[in-house]
Amino acid sequence: MKKKIRIILDLTMTVLLFFLMGYQFWGERAHEWAGAAMFLCFILHHMQNIGWYRSLGKGVYHANRILLIIADLLLLLAMAGLMISGIMLSRHVFGFLGIRKGTSFARVLHMVSAYWALVLMAFHIGLHLAPMMRMGKRYIKKKSVELALCGIGLLWAAYGLFTFIKRGIYQNMFLQNRFAFLNYGESKLAFYGDYLSIVVFFAVVAYLMNCLLQKRSIRSWNREKSKNQ
């Protein structure tokens, strides 16, 4: 049951992420409510995974663990930036707070942290993908099917990198644009297809980095052990 809730929450957050990235399609009011819902999910996600913070000071810091901690702390930062600026800019949900100053700064902060959050959330998903992949492997018996799926994943990721560059997302991340380019006339399918591919790219990169580093950590751990014996 607990596991089910966890999966539902994770999926909800992923759907919200995509909804929020398409600000230009859904109108301001829906964007604000979705943002508030994400805020709530974010808190629930932390309540579920509070153990992660408790264990921070404990155990050995292998390379893959360090990667995970850095990526997740950066994501935390981006999310904090989004929530603060989102509340400052809100007119429908948090309008009653009457925040009047600093909206120019908040707008830029919102833009920059939104694109960082997109990339880091994809990275976050990728770093935590290993258990899901293991589960998937149990259902796929044929080696050829597994290889084909891997190939599709890699090609998809390659397209994600292509569209990440084509859409100039890095320009928004590094504040080379003062305004993000929003195409109100674009088809939703094209937009979401591309953004999903971008998420796939960073998830695959994170997953592969994690695998490599994990193998390395395990080997060095084994070596230590055999030395001590």
Add this chain to the structure above:
Amino acid sequence: MRRRIQRMAVLVMAVGMLISGCGKTAEQQEENAKKDKTSEAVSEAVQSDGTEIAEDMQPGENHILVAYFSWSGNTKTIAEMIAEETGGDLFEIVPKEPYSDDYDTVVDVAKEEQNEDARPEIDGTVDNWDSYDTVFIGYPNWWSDVPMIMNTFIESYDFTGKTVIPFCTNGGGGFGNSLSTIEEEAEGATILDGFAVSGSKAADAEEDVKVWLDTLSFPK
């Protein structure tokens, strides 16, 4: 050895991610902006009555008004190009209470006006409003919409039977939600395809303005 290869692989991937952030120019943006324009252009173009109105036209009389609000001067630049090309009369929408010259302050004020659904007062009025058949309406994109003073302007005049053509300068958001605001506000008007341009490119937009005007058929 294998360990070294793996370490390299991770490094290569990390560097690749960084490099992927350094290969695109402003051209791409422009191209996107054009795409934006063409897709916006699919909005409503009801021109069947265009010829009819043209027949009513008195020779030597000007039936075109180019009304605009400009804070930085970008919208003014485009407005002047349109006026020159069409021979229309210019009308600058000037707020009674001038906006600050400071960008950040204006951003705050614009947001507050939007939150309060304000109607900032306009200094001056359009002479001979009834003599105009076509009204170009220009403004900067403020918070993904028209500056609230544009609502004041549109609500001050009767747009029934007029042909309205919006144009907008922006940072990258195109028209934002402003077209639907104009549609709602300018009741009874026929709205033709507008022109949106990045503020930084306003000064070089002459050619684009001409091309756009050529695609429109409106009462002159």
